[in-house]
Amino acid sequence: MSNTxxxxxxxxxxxxxxxxxxxxxxxxxxxEHLIEELTGLGKSEKNALRSNLKILLIHLLKLKVQHHVPDPMKSSWYSSVLEHRQRVLDNLADTPSLNSFLIEALERAYPDARKGAIKEGKLAKFGVRIPEDNEYPTTCPFAIAQILDEDFYGL
Known part of the structure; x- marks a missing residue:
């Protein structure tokens, strides 16, 4: 074991x-350790952006694909969209250089978001129709401007 x-x-x-x-x-x-820590800090900022973007996309997709569900089910999705969109906007405001990573983050987050929305969609209860996997677009149906627009909900 090192003794530094x-x-x-x-x-x-x-x-x-x-x-x-x-x-x-x-x-x-x-x-050596200073470089390691600074590299890790940059990665954690990117990971936080991608994670918040993924959750935001999951709920935008659910609102788009499962728009027929009862309002009480949708209310938690709206809340999640509001919360995670604000987190994405905060990430970008706190670290403006992440704007140059936004397209890559979206490209990396969307496939996982689609999988997550499909999995969550299959948990529908109370007679709510379970969407087919192919109802969820394989490429992101939302423009970055829409994703960041505080009044956009994927509907």
Whole structure:
């Protein structure tokens, strides 16, 4: 097992690294772990965007395909759309460079969102019709502008 400060106490390593950066002690920086942490931070930002986008797309798809369900069922989908759209918008506002990743995030999130919507659709109860898999488009039917539009619900 390694005996570096990074391995023993990550929070202390972060504090020390910040202190070294502020005081210009660049020659003593743990560059290898600093690169690892910064790379991980970028990945986590992208993962958060993709995850929120996926959940948003699941519920937009359900509203589009299962528009015939009773309103009480749809109300939770509307709430999820509102919440996850706001999370996506917050992700983009907090990290504007993620806008350049948005198309890729959508392309990666949509197949999983489609699978999720299909699986959830098969859980319909109380006489609600279960949609066929082919009723869910294989390519995203929503433009990015629609997905981000606070008044759009896929209907």
């Amino acid at each position: 400060l990074y391995d023993r106490d990550l929070q202390l390593w972060i504090s020390q690294t910040i202190s070294q950066l502020k005081s210009g002690e660049f020659e003593t920086l743990d560059i």
